[in-house]
Structures are given as C-alpha cells and as structure tokens.
Amino acid sequence: MPAPAAVLTGLGSWLPTKVLANHEIAARLDTSDEWIRTRTGIRERRVAGPGESTVDLAVGAGRKALASTDGGADVVVLATATPDQPCPASAPQVAARLGLGTAAAFDVNAVCSGFVYALATAAGFIAGGIAERVLVIGADTFTTLIDPEDRTTVPIFGDGAGAVVLRAGDADEPGAFGPFDLHSEGEHADLLWVEAGGSRRRLSDDPGDRFLAMQGTAVFRHACARMAESSRTVLERAGWMVGDVDRFVGHQANIRILQATAKQLGMPADAVVANIDRVGNTSAASIPLALDDARRDGTLAPGNRVLLSAFGAGLTWGSTVLRWPDLGQPS
Numbered sequence: 001m002p003a004p005a006a007v008l009t010g011l012g013s014w015l016p017t018k019v020l021a022n023h024e025i026a027a028r029l030d031t032s033d034e035w036i037r038t039r040t041g042i043r044e045r046r047v048a049g050p051g052e053s054t055v056d057l058a059v060g061a062g063r064k065a066l067a068s069t070d071g072g073a074d075v076v077v078l079a080t081a082t083p084d085q086p087c088p089a090s091a092p093q094v095a096a097r098l099g100l101g102t103a104a105a106f107d108v109n110a111v112c113s114g115f116v117y118a119l120a121t122a123a124g125f126i127a128g129g130i131a132e133r134v135l136v137i138g139a140d141t142f143t144t145l146i147d148p149e150d151r152t153t154v155p156i157f158g159d160g161a162g163a164v165v166l167r168a169g170d171a172d173e174p175g176a177f178g179p180f181d182l183h184s185e186g187e188h189a190d191l192l193w194v195e196a197g198g199s200r201r202r203l204s205d206d207p208g209d210r211f212l213a214m215q216g217t218a219v220f221r222h223a224c225a226r227m228a229e230s231s232r233t234v235l236e237r238a239g240w241m242v243g244d245v246d247r248f249v250g251h252q253a254n255i256r257i258l259q260a261t262a263k264q265l266g267m268p269a270d271a272v273v274a275n276i277d278r279v280g281n282t283s284a285a286s287i288p289l290a291l292d293d294a295r296r297d298g299t300l301a302p303g304n305r306v307l308l309s310a311f312g313a314g315l316t317w318g319s320t321v322l323r324w325p326d327l328g329q330p331s
C-alpha cells in the first residue's frame with residue numbers, strides 16, 4: 001500500500017492591522033514611493049504593533065485554517081525565524097492557545113523557505129503514519145529584525161501569518177502536496193543574516209548588532225537562479241511540463257524576482273500570483289498568505305495546477321506542487 005499523502009483541507013491567514021505605506025517610509029528615510037514600487041513592487045506592508053508577537057499572528061491564522069475544516073490537528077509545525085523567545089520554540093504556545101491539547105508542536109526555521117520546509121516535514125509525518133492531521137503555519141514578525149534607519153531593508157519586509165491544515169489522503173487526489181525539492185547553501189549565510197544574538201557572536205551594547213544585514217543584489221541573483229532550478233526539478237519529478245502550470249506561487253520577496261524566475265522558466269507572466277504590493281516580504285508567511293489571498297479573489301480555482309517555490313536566508317530554497325482542491329467558500 002502506498003504511503004499516505006498530505007492533502008490540503010484548510011487554509012487561513014492573519015495580518016496585523018497597522019499599515020505602513022511607502023510614503024510614510026519616504027517621509028523618514030532617503031527613499032521614495034516611486035523607487036520602492038518600481039524596484040520591489042511593494043506599495044504597503046503590515047507591521048505588528050507593540051506587544052503583538054509571532055505567536056499572536058500564528059494563532060490568528062491557525063484558528064482560521066482550523067475553522068475552515070472539520071477537526072483539529074495532532075501536530076503543529078510552525079515555520080518562523082522570529083519566535084516569541086529564543087528558547088523555547090513558539091509552536092507549543094500556539095497549540096495551547098488553539099486548544100489542541102497535548103498535540104506535538106515544534107518550530108522549523110528555514111527563514112523565507114520555512115513554509116515549504118514545514119510542508120515537507122508535515123508530509124513526512126503523514127507518510128510515516130506519525131500524524132493524521134497537521135497544522136502548518138508560516139508566521140513572522142520580521143520587522144522586529146529590521147534597523148529602522150536602513151533604507152535598503154525597511155521597505156521590503158512586513159509581518160503576517162498564513163496556515164494550512166493537511167490530512168492523510170491519496171497522492172492522486174486534488175490538494176495532495178508533492179513531490180518536494182529542498183536545498184541549502186550555508187556558505188552564503190552572510191548574504192542575509194542577523195549576525196549577533198546567537199551562540200557565535202553574543203549580543204553587545206551596539207543595537208546595530210541585532211539587525212538584519214542584506215546584500216540585496218547577490219540575494220536577488222541567487223533567488224532567481226535557485227527558484228528556477230528547483231521549480232524545474234520538482235516539475236520533472238511530478239511529470240509536469242512548464243506549460244502545465246496554471247499558477248506560480250513563489251516567495252513574495254520582490255515582484256521582479258517573481259517575474260524574472262517565471263521568465264527563466266518560460267512561464268507566462270500572468271501565471272505569477274502576487275500579493276506583495278499589499279504585504280511586502282513576510283518571510284515564512286509569504287506563500288500561505290499569497291495562497292489565501294489568491295483563493296479569495298478567484299485567482300486560484302479548483303483543478304488549477306499550482307507550483308510553489310521559495311527562497312530565503314540560509315541560504316535555503318525549495319519547491320513543491322499540488323492540484324488546487326475545492327476548499328468551499330472562504331469565511
């Protein structure tokens with residue numbers, strides 16, 4: 001008997017209420033609404049308010065995803081690089097607040113690729129018979145890592161959360177995730193990192209120590225090349241041609257990265273699903289937020305062949321595919 005597949009059965013997302021528009025950034029830093037829009041595709045992003053944490057956002061998204069389907073979850077996998085505390089993981093607090101009893105719960109940190117890594121982790125739990133239903137959440141408050149004076153990173157990042165419920169099912173039914181393709185390249189960790197605050201370099205009195213440093217142009221190049229390469233691999237494993245893909249839901253880092261990746265793949269521009277204009281780069285939340293927005297506005301329809309591909313700090317990247325299931329009316 002083939003191993004059970006992880007089938008999408010619930011979806012939800014959650015955003016902080018505070019909107020930060022480009023003109024508000026331009027009023028403070030040496031940049032402009034026009035520069036940000038044309039170089040990144042972002043018009044505005046959401047920012048967690050004081051006291052609003054990653055767990056709060058994850059609970060919001062997780063509750064919506066669970067409410068959209070029957071039943072709970074035996075396992076909670078939280079993809080995040082911004083947990084509420086350095087120790088312990090945040091997933092157990094999310095599970096507790098969602099009333100999931102003593103469900104297994106842990107974090108996965110693959111930064112902006114975290115959601116695809118967490119999906120693969122959940123699929124492995126289901127295939128191995130360890131879980132029947134898994135709640136996978138991507139949630140980040142990445143703005144807490146950003147130097148408020150850094151015009152190269154402030155415009156890019158936003159906060160948010162997205163979640164899916166996966167159930168054990170058959171590989172050939174709509175909503176079944178897989179195959180997967182996952183990779184890393186740690187020698188390039190310093191292209192996008194927060195250098196201090198861990199065991200290698202302890203936090204000092206210099207507040208600059210705890211902020212994200214980014215070599216934007218290099219990251220841009222790696223992101224396009226790796227997402228295209230990984231997409232080709234996963235399509236080949238799935239037995240799909242590029243032309244079979246109806247929707248490409250890539251990590252929302254920069255609209256030009258999404259467009260360039262689609263072009264490298266030979267995919268029409270209108271296959272690209274994008275909500276980056278409204279949310280910016282929300283790290284691990286990016287793909288499930290884009291999925292939830294796209295199914296609400298009808299961009300994603302039952303039967304669509306969907307390619308997911310992510311890239312992030314680490315460096316990490318990964319891809320998977322699914323045929324979009326009928327999830328009913330979004331609440």
Ligand code: COA
Nearest residue numbers: 030031032035039112151152216217219220253254311312
């Ligand atoms: N406003 C105005 N000018 C800015 C600016 C801003 N917010 N940020 C950078 N610039 C300037 C640079 O200083 C540079 O000036 P110079 O030519 O005088 O040196 C110029 O704009 C061009 O900078 P460059 O970095 O070449 O621009 P770019 O087209 O590569 O766009 C990014 C910059 C950051 C938008 C782009 O590199 C990018 O998106 N990289 C990937 C980042 C990412 O996705 N990170 C997360 C990955 S998960």
